[in-house]
Structures are given as C-alpha cells and as structure tokens.
Amino acid sequence: MANGEQNEAVSRKLKQTIVFEKVSIGFEGGPVLEEVSFSLEPGETKILLGVSGSGKTLILKLALGLIKPDSGQIYVLDREITRMKEDDLFALRRMIGMVFQEGALFDSLTVEENVAYRLYEERVAEEEIRRRVVEALRFVELEHTLDLYPSELSGGMRRRVAIARAIISEPHVLFYDSPTAGLDPVTSTTIVELLVKQRDVYKTSALLVTHRLQDAYLMATHQFNRQTNRMEAIREGGQVDVHTRFLMLRDCRIIFHGTAAELANSPDPYMREYLS
Amino acid sequence: MEFFSPSEFAKDKILAVQEYAMLAWHSLANLLRQPRYLADMLQQADVIGVGSLPIVILTGFFTGAVLALQSANSLTRFGALSFTGQLVSLSMVRELGPVLTGLMVAGRNASGMASELGSMQVTEQIDAMRALGTDPGKKLVTPRVVSTIVMLFFLTVISDLVGLTGGSMVAVLLLRLDSNEYWNYAWRSLSMGDVIQGLAKPVFFGFIIASIGCYYGLSARGGTQGVGRATTQAVVAASVLILVVDFFLTRLLMVIVPVAR
Numbered sequence: 001m002a003n004g005e006q007n008e009a010v011s012r013k014l015k016q017t018i019v020f021e022k023v024s025i026g027f028e029g030g031p032v033l034e035e036v037s038f039s040l041e042p043g044e045t046k047i048l049l050g051v052s053g054s055g056k057t058l059i060l061k062l063a064l065g066l067i068k069p070d071s072g073q074i075y076v077l078d079r080e081i082t083r084m085k086e087d088d089l090f091a092l093r094r095m096i097g098m099v100f101q102e103g104a105l106f107d108s109l110t111v112e113e114n115v116a117y118r119l120y121e122e123r124v125a126e127e128e129i130r131r132r133v134v135e136a137l138r139f140v141e142l143e144h145t146l147d148l149y150p151s152e153l154s155g156g157m158r159r160r161v162a163i164a165r166a167i168i169s170e171p172h173v174l175f176y177d178s179p180t181a182g183l184d185p186v187t188s189t190t191i192v193e194l195l196v197k198q199r200d201v202y203k204t205s206a207l208l209v210t211h212r213l214q215d216a217y218l219m220a221t222h223q224f225n226r227q228t229n230r231m232e233a234i235r236e237g238g239q240v241d242v243h244t245r246f247l248m249l250r251d252c253r254i255i256f257h258g259t260a261a262e263l264a265n266s267p268d269p270y271m272r273e274y275l276s
Numbered sequence: 277m278e279f280f281s282p283s284e285f286a287k288d289k290i291l292a293v294q295e296y297a298m299l300a301w302h303s304l305a306n307l308l309r310q311p312r313y314l315a316d317m318l319q320q321a322d323v324i325g326v327g328s329l330p331i332v333i334l335t336g337f338f339t340g341a342v343l344a345l346q347s348a349n350s351l352t353r354f355g356a357l358s359f360t361g362q363l364v365s366l367s368m369v370r371e372l373g374p375v376l377t378g379l380m381v382a383g384r385n386a387s388g389m390a391s392e393l394g395s396m397q398v399t400e401q402i403d404a405m406r407a408l409g410t411d412p413g414k415k416l417v418t419p420r421v422v423s424t425i426v427m428l429f430f431l432t433v434i435s436d437l438v439g440l441t442g443g444s445m446v447a448v449l450l451l452r453l454d455s456n457e458y459w460n461y462a463w464r465s466l467s468m469g470d471v472i473q474g475l476a477k478p479v480f481f482g483f484i485i486a487s488i489g490c491y492y493g494l495s496a497r498g499g500t501q502g503v504g505r506a507t508t509q510a511v512v513a514a515s516v517l518i519l520v521v522d523f524f525l526t527r528l529l530m531v532i533v534p535v536a537r
Binding site: 101165 | 405406408
C-alpha cells in the first residue's frame, strides 16, 4: 500500500512529475491538442476540465505513452517518453496508476485477481499479495468482494475496485479518467472521498479528468481528516493548501490554469458559461 | 455524401497488412524475450486443443468414411476396390486431415480469439493491461499462437487416425473389405514425404488461425457491432488464407520433400 513518507521522499527527488512541452496531436478529424504545455508538481493534483472531445482523456493516454504525440515532448517522472521504446514504457507504467472511465476491469478475473494483477506480474509472494489486496480493498471499503467477478458489481463498486488496482503497487502518480461519470451523487461523493484520501494521506500526484464540476470543486475545497476517517470542508479563511489546481481545455489549447477560487472568479465569458 | 477514394482504400489495406505483419512477427519474436507466460500457454492449449477435440474427431471420422464410400464407387469400376485404404490414407494424411482440421479450428478458435480480444479492446481492457505494465502481445497473442500451432499439430494427427478409422468402418461394414487388407494398403501407401507434408501444414495453419484471430480482435473498433464484425472477418480471412496457403505450401513441399512411389 502506498505510504505518505515514501511518496514524499520520491517527491523531494523529483523536479516535476509530469511535464507537457508544446504537445500537439491530431487525428483524421483535425487537430485535438495544439502546443499544449503544463506541468504537474510532486504531490499536486490537477483537474482537467473541458467539453467532450476536447482532449482530456487523450492527455492521460499521452502521459501514459499509450499514444505518441505528433510533436512536442512529454516528461513523466523526469523521463522523456515520446521517443521511449515500448519495453521501457512498460517498466515506467508500473510506477503509474490509472483508473479508466468504466474501470476497465478484466472481466474474466475475480476482484482479487484484478487488484492483484500487477503483483502477479511482479512475481510477489502469495501471502504478500493476499495481504496487500485486502489492504487495498479495505481502502476502498470493498474487502468483502474478493471472490466476485466485475459483472457482479455495481458501477460505483467497479470504479472503487479500479482505484484499488491502481494504488496497490504504490504508484508515484495516479491518472483518473472520469471516475465519477454516470454515477449517482452519493456514490460520486464516495469516490471523490477516496481520491481526497489518496491525495492527503498518501500525497500521490494525480491528474484527474472530469465532466462533473461539483466533484472537482468538492476535491478542491475538502481535505481528509485522519481522525474521523472522513472528508471534511476546509474552513473559510483556513490556511490549508490541498495542492489542487484546475486546467481548462478549449479549441485544442489550455485556456485556464489556476485554483478553485481563480476558476470561480474568472471573467472569461466561455468559462462563466461552462461554470454556470 | 462521402466519395470512395481508391488511394485511401489502398493505403488502409497496406497499413492493415503492415500491422498484421508486425503482430505476426512479434508473436514469435516474443518467445525470445522475458516474461514468457507459460501458464497462459497451457490454459490456451486446453481451450484450443481439448476444446476442439469433439469437432475434430467428428469431422475426421465422417470425412474418412465418406471418402471411402465415394472412392469405392469409382474403384469398383476398375476392379480396384482393395485400394480404398490407400486412397483414404493418402487423401486424409496429405490434404484433408490438415485442411479440414485447420478450417474447423479456425471456425471455432479464430472467432473465439477475435471476439475475446475484441471485447477487451472495446472495453479498454487492452489499454488497462498496457497501463499496468503488461505487453498484450506477450500476454495474449504469443500464448495463443504457440498453443494453436502445437495443438493443431496433434489435432491433425488425431484427425488423420480417426479419418482412417472411419474409412475402415465403411470398408469393412459396407464394402465387405478385409480389415487387414484395408489397413495394410493404408499403411504401406504412405511414404515419409506424405507424412512430412501432412504434418508441416498444421504448423502454418495454426499460425494463421491464431495470428489472424488476434489481429482482428485487437483491431476491433466500434463497440459490440465492431466485435461482431471482427469475429466474422477473422473466420473468413483465416479460412480463405488456409486454403490459399495450402495450395502454395503443397507446391513448395512437393519440391522440398518429393514423394517417392
């Protein structure tokens, strides 16, 4: 299980977790990203906002090296990945956790096998695997689902299992692709609470794609209380920095980068329309 | 309305051939690189080999039987009914055993692979696998290719034997031939060249079935409809390719391993 000290130690050594430098990519329908540049600092969470098709998920896939950009450089954990060989990328991806939009759980494997997948690949001892799987599932409060198949879980449970699978190998950075899409408000809040817990307790850097503005604000305005084991609102005027910033994509470019307060007070007419 | 562009069509086809060639090459080259998924190979061998056994036995048996029945009709005219064993044996071992087994396994397993991998592709499970640091080529494609090659070889041997048995049952029960005579002709007519020809083919056919099934599965796009399309295309392409390759392979093997008579 990821621990805060370890991630903080990694963070101290890393200059930047993710860096995009003038990244452009297009498909048959035209360009999707044009000269996009941003960075993700160690311990920081960046929330990517934008309408459907604006390239939010594409940014995650580019950062994972699943797709190569047409131009520009991408640095992940201080390594340039755009010209990296696939075999080296596989090694790098083991330090990254990814939660796909629908969970993308392996449907022929049980919950336990799904969560333990990476540990099986790393030939970890059976007892160690079992212990870590139970620990990861306890983090998402699903330790009772070990023997179930993904088809037997609800949508929210599948996302939580996907989070457990992503965090089990103690990643240095986490990517979340719309983890609350299509879920009811109560389940969405449960998922957001897990993301906040991962951010505040384990200090893992994260890129989060979401359409749901209320979830994004919830993340930016709440912190995790270890005593109560619950997420709670940051008091107004409080000096707590939850290291959460927003990026807004429009017309293939980043049109906003800032905090929740800056986003809410943006005078840009498009932003105001998006937020309303 | 979108007009058909011959150059775009040609480009798409060339790209598809290139992607298939890359996948096919890597499926074998992966055997030299770690990690190797032995457990997955065994599991696939069970699914492909043991799972295909009933249809291969049924097809082999009735092919041998009908071959004996049909050939007896012609052979009787020349008073050569005793050569039934030889005809069944040569036809089964050199041609019908490998080709029919290949087509049966293609129908069952190329479609299975295309639909399984296609479903994984459209539900992002392939991307998830890559994101988890696993090469889908090593984990999914290579075990299927290796298992299909190995199991198709043994399935062809079984099909040949069962086909000969089917032929012998027709020869003995319907044509009133002597069983020893049938098996004697069947055995003596086979040369090493025939056996090599018959057993070299499943190696190529197995490779075609698995690589085509995996290629169409991993190329599936567009949800469940795309998976259905990939499945159909995989069976058609694998079956046609088996028949085309069979012709050229037979010609090549006739040169490399001449059959002594």
